[in-house]
Amino acid sequence: MNRYFYYSILMCMMINTIIFVPHILLNNQRNGLVPGLLLSTAVSTGFTVLFANAMRTFENQSLSDILKARLPRWISAPLLIYLGYSWFIAGGIVLISFSNLMKRYILPDMPVQTIAFVMVAAAGWCASQKTRTVLYLLEIVIVTNIPFILLILYKSIGTPFMNWYAVWDAVSDYLWRWPNMEVVSAATYLFTGYINLAIFNKESEGTFRPRLLGLVPVIGLLTLMTTALIPIGFHGEHGAIRYVNAWVSTADSIRIEFGVVERVIYVFLLL
Amino acid sequence: MGTVHDYAALLPATEEFVRRRMDVPGNISLYYFQPVCDADKIERLLIYPIATAPEPASYVESICRRRELGSSEELYGELIRGNVLVALEAESYLFDASKTWNDKPGEANIETTVQGPQSTLSENAAANAGIIRHRYPAPGFRMESLQLGAVTRTPALLLYDADKADPAVLADVKSRIARVEADVVQSTGQLEKLINKQKRSLFPTMILTDRPDRIVLNLAQGKAILLMEGTPFSLVFPAVFYDFMSAMDDLYLPHWVTRMLVFFRYIALFIAITFPAIYVSVISFNPELFRVQMTLSLAGSRANVPYQSYVEVLFMLFMAEAMTEASIRLPRFMGSTATTVGGLILGQAAQQAGLVSSAMIITTSAVIISSFVIPINTMSFAIRAVRYPLLLISSMLGLFGAVVGLFCIVCYLASLRSFGYPYLKGFVGEPSVSFGRRKGQRGTSN
Known part of the structure; x- marks a missing residue:
């Protein structure tokens, strides 16, 4: 357990904007959006700390190893099958929504099946490598992508089209409302990267620095705010709900006037 | 169990194989292969002194090393590497008279630097080891000799710093070299292919270099070097992606x-x-x-x-x-x-x-x-x-x-x-050529 743990959390935070998370959050902006975000940050941080501490007691063992060793077979086998399926579905959601995005914005002439097939093939091939290889790949992808993400953030916050009044409106009007379940569950998605530790725990390398765990709620809350509030700032409280992929449309509204690539949407989607 | 003379008689009597009996006390005979031996050296250090010395036997004992030979194959193996067999009565001595080819360091043409050392290794492994040892005087330096190829029996040298090199890597290299099944091994690039575990490789996992400064730097970083007779290029391993992106400059x-x-x-x-x-x-x-x-x-x-x-x-x-x-x-x-x-x-x-x-x-x-x-x-x-x-x-x-x-x-x-x-990993943490201390250079792109 080491820096790779944080990479997997970061990874989950990064991909949240391309799946349904912004959509759900924006649809529920009247149902206690901001308290929901705060609540889910607190809850997920607690889960993260609990899970990380629990896995630290089992060095160099993945969840399946632990379950097999500690539990009778008739409990561990169905549990593993259940977990495997939920992972499969989680990955499937990301892949399918991403291929839909690709078809909609980049390759309109290509059948969506082809795109999904290519992605599944590439992802499957990479995932079938050794665990350590996947971790190295994860690190390289994250380190190379973060500058671009910061660039998008900077551009989106710095542009004159961002209406801070709308954001303030959305936040202040419904600040004291009890959040509903949908908001909390969608928002906790951002933090679910810690679950990958169930597999990556096999490869413990280097020392774990628990102090960095304190950064998880901070970065998580910032990411959540970005996810939910920047589309509101761009499209307005009512406008943001109408988009299917609110964030992609937001990114499309940003322009780098003097950059080589003018439309930020490409930078955003191709990451 | 035959004598040395019997073994020598079993060797093919071709023109290149020279037998010389010297009419001196002690009944000394010389056997050697002409093409691989330095005739001048034999003349100067063996024939002339033996013929003129008062006690040729003690001269032979002092200048040659004693070696018991068990078979004619063993004798052949020694002779073909440039040794002269000096048979004194029934005892056998070996004298190294091997010719040295191309031991002049070349000019750096392949991997040039603007203001670094301008000479490369030569095509002679022993001379190369000398060049490297001269630049790397640390006491941990070790040198092991190997033979490659069933027909060519190319001599090779494995160099490493025993204080720094990873023993697991060294053991791995030795076992891989022992498993090489090729008749002709002539260059280190070919050897890389042979000891690579993959059947079809795309990216090189060992550096091929003829720059002594790079070799010395890698030695100091705990890597192992393989020099081969007949090529100025040495093989450096293990090598990761960043090593290939670093120039000596x-x-x-x-x-x-x-x-x-x-x-x-x-x-x-x-x-x-x-x-x-x-x-x-x-x-x-x-x-x-x-x-x-x-x-x-x-x-x-x-x-x-x-x-x-x-x-x-x-x-x-x-x-x-x-x-x-x-x-x-x-x-x-x-x-x-x-x-x-x-x-x-x-x-x-x-x-x-x-x-x-x-x-x-x-x-x-x-x-x-x-x-x-x-x-x-x-x-x-x-x-x-x-x-x-x-x-x-x-x-x-x-x-x-x-x-x-x-x-x-x-x-x-x-x-x-x-x-x-x-091979490719962010923040390697190992000292690299590009930067003296630890560095974190990132990979290619997305």
């Missing part, structure tokens, strides 16, 4: 200059791999990626090109590859003709004839120049090969394909291991 230049140069090198790497793919996808799939003006001028320059963009790219890239290959194979004084014909006539005329667009010519030359920036040659060849799969997938799927392909290449690189060390 990085050590001799100021910190920020080095950082900048390494950064440029990675950009060049990115260009060399992805430019053809990006060109195809921008022309054929996503012309809206760049500004409208750019799109228009690209379309304008392609106005009289009748073919699809991938045909154009393949044509141009093939011509460029052929030109590179031709200038390597041609004798040096004809090389300039090839580049003139290729560069000037082909580039200019192909564009005017409407076969390729001028944007394509710019792309091709950017790609070719960028791929020459990579300091280690084997890596630059690998990069040349790797752009074609990327070109293929991006001509089917556009930018999306290019990104997926790049992702797969990075994944493949990350899955490689060089003697147990991860």
